[in-house]
Amino acid sequence: MTDAPRASAPALTIVNAVILPMADGVDWFRGWLSVGDDGRISGMGEGHPPAGRAATPWAEAGEGLIGSGEVFDAKGAFVAPGFISAHSHIFTSGMRGMTPGDELYGWVGEQSTFISGADADDIYWFTLHGCLDFLGNGVTSAYNFTDSRVVGKYDAETDTREIFAIRPEDYLHRQVDAARDAGLRTMNAIRLDSEFQPVEGAFEVFARAVAYVDTTVPPDLNLGASVFGAVQWSATEQAARDEVRAMDEHRIGNQAHFLETAEALDQQREKFRWYADAGALRPGFLFGHFVHPDAQMSQVAAERGAGMVWQPTSNGRLGSGVADIPRYRELGMPIGVGLDDQSCTDVSDPFQNMRIGAYTQRAVHQDASVVMPREMIRLHTLGSAEAMGPSVAADVGSLEIGKFADLLVVDPAAPDTGPVWDVYAHYAFACGLRNLKRVYVGGALVSQNGESTHPRAAEASRELHARVREVARRSAERSTSRLAW
Structure with missing residues (x-):
């Protein structure tokens, strides 16, 4: 797991993560992952990002902006494909x-x-x-x-x-x-x-x-x-x-x-x-x-x-x-x-x-x-x-260099799900939506702590509720069901 040949300053670097790549023949590891401006994974590996990948050492960067790129400290959370x-x-x-x-x-x-x-x-x-x-x-x-x-x-x-x-x-x-x-x-x-x-x-x-x-x-x-x-x-x-x-x-x-x-x-x-x-x-x-x-x-x-x-x-x-x-x-x-x-x-x-x-x-x-x-x-x-x-x-389904950075940050400590005996079992059996902290598509944050970042999310909710009532009214002559609120 090394940098892609074309990699430059990443748009996003995730550090201090337990990464589940889900690529065949690759086991989970503790390390980092970076995303290029094209929304694809540009590098990943165990331990710390290599020298020069971030403007300051990852351990000191915490979460924030470094140049034009973001560094997110996962603080030991799972990072897995969407x-x-x-x-x-x-x-x-x-x-x-x-x-x-x-x-x-x-x-x-x-x-x-x-x-x-x-x-x-x-x-x-x-x-x-x-x-x-x-x-x-x-x-x-x-x-x-x-x-x-x-x-x-x-x-x-x-x-x-x-x-x-x-x-x-x-x-x-x-x-x-x-x-x-x-x-x-x-x-x-x-x-x-x-x-x-x-x-x-x-x-x-x-x-x-x-x-x-x-x-x-x-x-x-x-x-x-x-x-x-x-x-x-x-x-x-x-x-x-x-x-x-x-x-x-x-x-x-x-x-x-x-x-x-x-x-x-x-x-x-x-x-x-x-x-x-x-x-x-x-x-x-x-x-x-x-x-x-x-x-x-x-x-x-x-x-x-x-x-x-x-x-x-x-x-x-x-x-x-x-x-x-x-x-x-x-x-x-x-x-x-x-x-x-x-x-x-x-x-x-x-x-x-x-x-x-x-x-x-x-x-x-x-x-x-x-x-x-x-x-x-x-x-x-x-x-x-x-x-x-x-x-x-070829583009999605696993975390591999060159694939789209569609990934999840799932924190087993918030709320606390106890000690992790087996990474895959804990992720599949002990974690859930309550532990899902971030969702990225192509390295862009689309949901955080259960809240959509989409500018029309609230409008979509309002429209859904209003339109469901109207559609039910229009189809009432064929329907034996009734909505209840």
Whole structure:
């Protein structure tokens, strides 16, 4: 661990830290990390920064400005990579606590009815609030399923979807705007919806959305576009072929919600064949959830290079089941971890997500070593980046020279969590949001002590509360739920 050849005076140097790089083959160490003006890690190492890196010795600098750069004394706190949510529906930030006793389809039905009253401005503020919530909780990169233009409701019993309306394209675009404006690194997933509008028109809308991402999101924040796989809710095999066409035309991946719940399981398993026959199963294709495949399905998916993304908190909240992570690991599948919806995790807490994930696997397999702390942290950081693709993993997911300085300062002494017997176990099992003191994206401070530094954070909160009430009013004729304050 040495300085990068191009390193100059750093914009930020963090000293006196317990650093968890999460790069393979590199263990935790006590030392320092520096960030260049480009927002990337320019140097890191054990002990003190090398001579000449700071204007005064780090031990005397404390916290403050040295020349044009800041030196932050972590005072023994953990410094680790920002979490990555490889499966997220960020627009749901105003929908926490909805349908607390429903499983997937009942919950989706209520959510769909509510969001049917939203317009492009509403979805912008919902998404902005959700992105700032992610950042404040230490999630610095996300795969985000944008809410579809198609307003409808799926009936699992009949395997049909009732369509109410199709919104203008800016409904999609404003969700892209919100993630960009929040400063969250995002892969934007777009639903094709070729079943519900003229097919070629659907492909044109999709192409314009991909182009919008590429032309309006700064490269540093743009993790790419993806197909929002929706065959689970489709009526014909053509939907799978259409998604493969979109993947091929734009050279992008696809993440499909699949086999999430035991409800309507036979029809879900039949639709797995649609994807397999269409040629979708390949590197870059991810199954979101993948809780209930049979042994052959998981074997075929792994052999063809497909991966999966695990949502421990969401699967527990909705009673969906427990994904067989040790099995997928043995098969060599890429595995990411996601926080899913704010409306089905309720608190977008990656620390809680790690604990629920590890503890549930241990309980199901009756093996306390089945998912160890370091592996769990890796799954929610570098593993998620790898699942999203090589270009993503090249920039985020671990603390390495040349990667973006997306990092967290987590202080186990404030509040005091006791002696640290094992660094990885303490970080994953004993720490939480209460210990999260700073969140940096590209070396820029975006949250401190739970408070966003974003200039529109307070406005986003006000807009969310006001707009949720108005959207609920608009959708009231289709809703049986009532908001309570």
